[in-house]
Every structure is written in C-alpha cells, then in structure tokens.
Amino acid sequence: MLMGKQSWVFQNKPVIAATGVTGGPxxxxxxxxxxxxxxxxxxxxxxxxYEKAHRVLIEEACETVxxxxxxxxxxxxxxxxxxLINQITPTSFSARTNQIPYFGIFGACSTSMEGLAxxxxxxxxxxAKNIITGSGSHNAAAERxxxxxxxxxxxxxPTAQWTVxxxxxxxxxxxxxxxxxxxxxxxxxIGKVVDMGLTDPFNMGGAMAPAATDTILxxxxxxxxxxxxxDLIVTGDLGEIGxxxxxxxxxxxxxxxxKEKYQDCGLLIYKEDQPxxxxxxxxxxxxxxxxxxxxNQMKKGKYxxxxxxxxxxxxxxxxxxxxxxxxxxxxxxxIEMP
Amino acid sequence: MLPMFFWAFIVGxxxxxxxxxxxxxxxxxxxxxxxxxxxIGAVLDGFGLYEPLIDFAGAGATIPITSFGNSLVHGxxxxxxxxxxxxxxxxxxxxxxxxxxAAIIFGFLGALVFKPKG
Amino acid sequence: MSSKQxxxxxxxxxxxxxxxxxxxxxxxxxxCLRAFLVGxxxxxxxxxxxxxxxxxxxxxxxxxxxxxxxxxxxxxxxxTGFGVYDHIGQYGGAGSAVPVTGFSNAVxxxxxxxxxxxxxxGVGGNIFKLAGSVIVFGVxxxxxxxxxxxxxxxxxxx
Numbered sequence: 001m002l003m004g005k006q007s008w009v010f011q012n013k014p015v016i017a018a019t020g021v022t023g024g025p026x027x028x029x030x031x032x033x034x035x036x037x038x039x040x041x042x043x044x045x046x047x048x049x050y051e052k053a054h055r056v057l058i059e060e061a062c063e064t065v066x067x068x069x070x071x072x073x074x075x076x077x078x079x080x081x082x083x084l085i086n087q088i089t090p091t092s093f094s095a096r097t098n099q100i101p102y103f104g105i106f107g108a109c110s111t112s113m114e115g116l117a118x119x120x121x122x123x124x125x126x127x128a129k130n131i132i133t134g135s136g137s138h139n140a141a142a143e144r145x146x147x148x149x150x151x152x153x154x155x156x157x158p159t160a161q162w163t164v165x166x167x168x169x170x171x172x173x174x175x176x177x178x179x180x181x182x183x184x185x186x187x188x189x190i191g192k193v194v195d196m197g198l199t200d201p202f203n204m205g206g207a208m209a210p211a212a213t214d215t216i217l218x219x220x221x222x223x224x225x226x227x228x229x230x231d232l233i234v235t236g237d238l239g240e241i242g243x244x245x246x247x248x249x250x251x252x253x254x255x256x257x258x259k260e261k262y263q264d265c266g267l268l269i270y271k272e273d274q275p276x277x278x279x280x281x282x283x284x285x286x287x288x289x290x291x292x293x294x295x296n297q298m299k300k301g302k303y304x305x306x307x308x309x310x311x312x313x314x315x316x317x318x319x320x321x322x323x324x325x326x327x328x329x330x331x332x333x334x335i336e337m338p
Numbered sequence: 339m340l341p342m343f344f345w346a347f348i349v350g351x352x353x354x355x356x357x358x359x360x361x362x363x364x365x366x367x368x369x370x371x372x373x374x375x376x377x378i379g380a381v382l383d384g385f386g387l388y389e390p391l392i393d394f395a396g397a398g399a400t401i402p403i404t405s406f407g408n409s410l411v412h413g414x415x416x417x418x419x420x421x422x423x424x425x426x427x428x429x430x431x432x433x434x435x436x437x438x439x440a441a442i443i444f445g446f447l448g449a450l451v452f453k454p455k456g
Numbered sequence: 457m458s459s460k461q462x463x464x465x466x467x468x469x470x471x472x473x474x475x476x477x478x479x480x481x482x483x484x485x486x487x488c489l490r491a492f493l494v495g496x497x498x499x500x501x502x503x504x505x506x507x508x509x510x511x512x513x514x515x516x517x518x519x520x521x522x523x524x525x526x527x528x529x530x531x532x533x534x535x536t537g538f539g540v541y542d543h544i545g546q547y548g549g550a551g552s553a554v555p556v557t558g559f560s561n562a563v564x565x566x567x568x569x570x571x572x573x574x575x576x577x578g579v580g581g582n583i584f585k586l587a588g589s590v591i592v593f594g595v596x597x598x599x600x601x602x603x604x605x606x607x608x609x610x611x612x613x614x
Binding site: 339342343346347348349350351352353354355356357358359360361362363368369370371372373374375376377379380381383384396397398400401402403404405406407410411413414415418422423425426427430436437438439440441442444445446447448449450451452453454455 | 487492495499505506524526529536548553557562563566567570575590591593599
C-alpha cells in the first residue's frame with residue numbers, strides 16, 4: 001500500500017524465510033566470514049572468466065536459499081535480481097540456469113533493496129507466493145569494467161573502495177505463520193536520483209551520501225517516524241567518507257541519532273588491516289551483509305527493527321569520459337523481527 | 339660511471355615526482371599525465387634540450403616516458419634532414435620501434451602465459 | 457576538471473564544501489617521496505642495464521638505449537604477469553607509471569586481462585586500451601614539433 005509520497009507499507013508482512021550468501025577470498029579473511037554460507041579461495045571459481053565466476057556466486061547463493069527452504073526452482077514464482085556488469089549478464093545467465101520467471105533490475109549498488117522492495121510489494125499484494133531476490137558483485141569483473149585491468153599498476157586514492165566478491169539472496173514469501181523466528185519486511189521507500197555534481201569515480205561515498213540522506217528523510221516523513229523507532233539504520237556501501245558525510249547531512253536536517261546506531265555494510269564486512277581504503281562497495285556488499293550477518297544478528301535478538309538503505313552510483317565509464325557527474329540513488333527497506 | 343648512477347636516480351626521481359603532482363594535485367588520470375609527459379618530451383627535444391639531459395643523467399632521462407617523445411622527434415628530424423618534409427612521417431618510429439615492438443611482443447606472450455591475479 | 461565547479465548550483469556548491477571536510481585527503485608529500493624513490497630506483501636499474509649492454513655486448517652509449525628499453529619492458533612484463541606490478545604501482549604511483557616500465561605494464565596488463573575474450577578481439581583489440589593515448593599523443597606531438605622545426609630550418613630561420 002502506498003504511504004506518503006514514495007513509500008510502501010507491507011500490511012501482510014512478507015517473510016524472509018531463507019537466505020544464501022556466497023563470497024570470495026577477501027571476504028573469507030574479513031570480519032563476517034562466519035556469516036557466509038559458501039566461501040571461495042580464489043576469484044576464478046574454476047571458471048575461465050571473472051564474469052562466469054560472478055555468475056557462479058549468484059547461482060550458488062540461490063541454490064543455498066532453495067536448499068534451506070526445502071523448495072525447488074519450480075516452486076518459485078519470480079526471480080528479481082541484478083548486478084553491476086554490463087547488461088547484468090551474470091544475473092541473467094544465472095536466471096537461464098534457474099529457469100525462474102525473471103525481472104532483471106539495475107540500481108547499481110542499491111539493487112539489493114530495489115529487489116527486496118519490489119519482491120515484498122508483489123508478495124504483499126498477492127502477485128506471488130515465493131520470490132527469490134538479491135544481488136551479487138565480483139571485484140575483478142567490476143574493476144576491469146569500471147576502472148583498469150586488474151594487473152595495472154594504477155594508484156588508488158584513499159577515498160577509493162573495494163568491490164565485494166560475493167552474492168546475497170533471499171526467499172521472500174507469504175506470511176502464513178509457518179516460518180518461525182524469521183524476519184519480515186514492513187515498509188520500503190523508493191529513492192529518487194540525487195546528483196550533487198561530484199565527478200570523481202574514486203570517491204563514490206561522497207557522491208552517494210546525499211542520496212542516502214534524501215531517502216532516509218523521505219522514509220521518516222512518509223511513515224511519520226524518526227530514528228528512535230529503529231535499533232539500527234545501515235547503509236549499503238557509503239564507506240568511511242560517505243558515512244561521515246551523510247551523518248552530518250542527517251544531523252543538519254534534524255535527525256537525532258547516535259552515530260553507533262548508524263552503520264554501513266561497507267565498513268562492517270572487512271577487517272581494519274585489509275587494504276580496502278575507505279571501505280567495501282558493490283551490489284553484493286549490502287546483500288551479503290544483510291542476508292548473512294545482519295539477519296543472523298536479528299534472529300539472535302540483537303536487533304528488532306532495522307532500516308537497510310542500499311546506495312548506488314549510476315555512472316558508467318563512458319559517462320565519466322563524457323564529463324558527466326555521478327547521479328546516485330538509495331532505496332530503503334525496513335525489516336523487523338515479529 | 340658512478341656519478342651517472344647518482345644522477346640517473348635523482349633526475350628519474352624528479353621526473354616521476356612531476357608525474358605524481360599531476361596525479362595528486364592536478365587530479366589527472368594516468369592516461370592524461372603520461373600523454374602530457376610524452377608531449378613535453380617531444381617539445382623539449384624540439385628546443386634541443388632533451389639530448390643534453392640524456393648526456394647528463396643517462397637512464398634518468400631515457401627511462402621515463404618523456405624520452406619516448408624525444409625519440410619520436412629525433413627519428414622524424416633525422417629522416418627529414420635526409421629526405422625533406424616527408425621524412426617527418428617516415429622516420430618517426432625508427433628510433434622508438436624497439437620499445438613499442440617489445441611491448442607488443444611481450445604483451446602478447448604475457449597474455450598467452452599469464453592469468454590475471456585480481 | 458575543476459572548471460565543472462562553475463556550472464554547479466548553489467546547493468551543489470554548499471554540499472561540495474561539506475563533503476570536502478570528510479574527504480580523506482591524498483597524502484601528497486608521502487606519495488611524492490615514494491614516487492621519487494621508486495622512479496629513481498627504476499631509472500638506476502635502467503642505467504645498470506645500459507652499462508651491462510655497453511660493456512658486455514659492445515653497444516655504444518647511443519645504441520644501448522634500444523636493448524635497455526626492451527629489457528625493461530620484458531622485466532615489467534614478468535612483474536605484471538606475476539601479479540607484483542600492481543602492488544608496486546599502489547605504493548609508487550607515478551614512480552612506476554612514468555618510466556617505460558609503466559608503459560609496458562599498461563600494455564601487458566591489458567593483454568593479460570582480455571585473454572578471456574580471445575586472442576584476436578580480446579588481446580588484439582584491447583592491448584592498447586591504456587597505452588594508446590601515449591602513442592597517439594607522442595606521435596602527433598612529434599609530428600607537429602618536427603614539422604615546425606623542419607620548416608623553420610628550410611626557411612633558414614634556424
């Protein structure tokens with residue numbers, strides 16, 4: 001149901017019944033390794049290209065979801081997913097494998113919440129009973145498309161971020177009371193494109209912070225809430241700079257919240273000593289951290305209500321070369337333990 | 339011989355610092371910076387300033403990419419001396435061919451032998 | 457790139473100032489020192505190789521340049537292939553990008569990366585993705601310089 005200007009409330013509280021999270025070598029050495037279902041020790045995953053390995057990460061995450069839910073592909077009505085690679089081919093090829101009717105979506109690194117919002121809406125309104133949604137990314141595949149060949153000796157500035165090699169997927173289904181101790185989606189706010197004129201592709205956090213702020217403020221306004229309603233507000237991949245910048249923007253806009261309550265998936269996933277500059281990024285970042293670590297924490301009782309705000313930078317290598325600035329977007333979904 | 343090592347280190351280092359300033363202060367991409375430096379090398383040779391730098395600093399001037407611009411101009415001018423203006427076109431790659439050929443050949447061999455490590 | 461500033465709206469300019477407060481500044485001095493060190497070392501190695509060719513292979517000071525460059529290109533190919541050059545590059549910045557080894561790394565890394573698209577379209581089509589602008593601008597600049605100089609010489613000005 002529409003609430004306010006750009007938000008939905010899911011009155012039937014769709015359930016996130018099962019999740020699957022896969023990752024690569026960097027993630028295996030990170031802080032949240034225990035929350036991954038499958039971890040690989042190299043980037044090729046026995047495939048002959050990075051893009052094919054990217055596809056495998058997505059396929060394995062989906063297979064894990066089905067196994068945990070004790071379902072088959074035939075039982076799933078829709079597959080809503082996307083990634084960062086041109087024409088979202090890794091996700092589309094995984095849809096070729098799983099043969100589930102497919103909505104390919106693109107929101108850059110905000111794809112995970114775009115998918116979860118759409119999936120929750122469809123379930124809530126009886127458009128489907130079971131939907132698998134999520135997103136993945138692959139460090140080397142993203143580097144070679146957006147920046148430089150992986151062996152190139154280019155120097156990354158301290159504002160740069162590290163694309164996660166990983167995928168996070170979830171089964172969203174009708175709430176029929178049979179799923180015990182499972183989180184539910186309660187509302188979502190769809191972001192609009194915000195462009196503050198930043199042009200440096202090595203400073204995504206700074207570019208995305210206004211979009212995150214805009215969506216969070218819209219969420220509070222549409223649902224008549226404030227930060228005190230949530231135990232945790234977590235952004236997708238703003239990194240160090242984006243988190244600090246958006247926190248200041250929110251505080252200036254009157255949002256009262258402890259900085260501890262305002263976290264970022266990109267800062268949670270890796271250890272301090274991993275060379276990731278200002279944090280992790282990638283469409284798989286928010287998905288892997290949410291569907292693994294954060295939901296596990298919710299099930300253990302650490303958080304009852306969280307707001308996940310995935311942020312994306314909607315640029316391409318060509319738009320940068322043509323002198324365009326970086327338009328960004330953020331989508332928010334609120335998740336609660338019943 | 340020893341003084342040459344010292345000057346090679348110093349001059350090579352300085353040219354690289356200029357490049358680093360173009361990266362960090364000028365916020366130029368590596369592509370822009372290197373293209374600019376190669377043009378600078380060509381212009382310096384046009385004024386007859388690069389050869390003396392090579393005599394003074396040896397590899398400190400021949401190894402940075404600026405020397406590529408210098409070599410291109412040299413090849414062009416040598417040929418133009420012998421054959422007139424058309425020599426500007428025909429002579430250009432004479433001196434630099436080893437660098438570019440080596441890069442292509444070894445690049446191709448590298449692609450056959452190595453896999454990227456991410 | 458800073459000319460874009462003039463086209464920004466007041467709101468965007470205000471954000472720019474706020475954002476810059478939080479933006480981690482590039483360690484310019486540290487980067488320059490590292491670039492100096494790495495660039496200097498690479499050139500010194502180049503000098504050693506030049507002398508090696510002069511004394512052991514009877515090249516002269518003028519002609520030793522060719523095998524020296526080819527050797528440096530080869531060494532950079534090995535370092536790139538073994539996954540070492542990108543770490544040198546992160547540390548040394550321009551110190552590893554400006555020497556001819558940086559040119560070699562640009563060519564070789566692109567070639568290695570695009571092997572997955574095949575030898576013809578992948579390697580052949582992408583090998584100069586990064587280094588191409590250096591060659592294009594080098595050649596064009598040399599053309600202009602040499603043309604001007606030749607004309608001036610022919611007119612007796614020089």
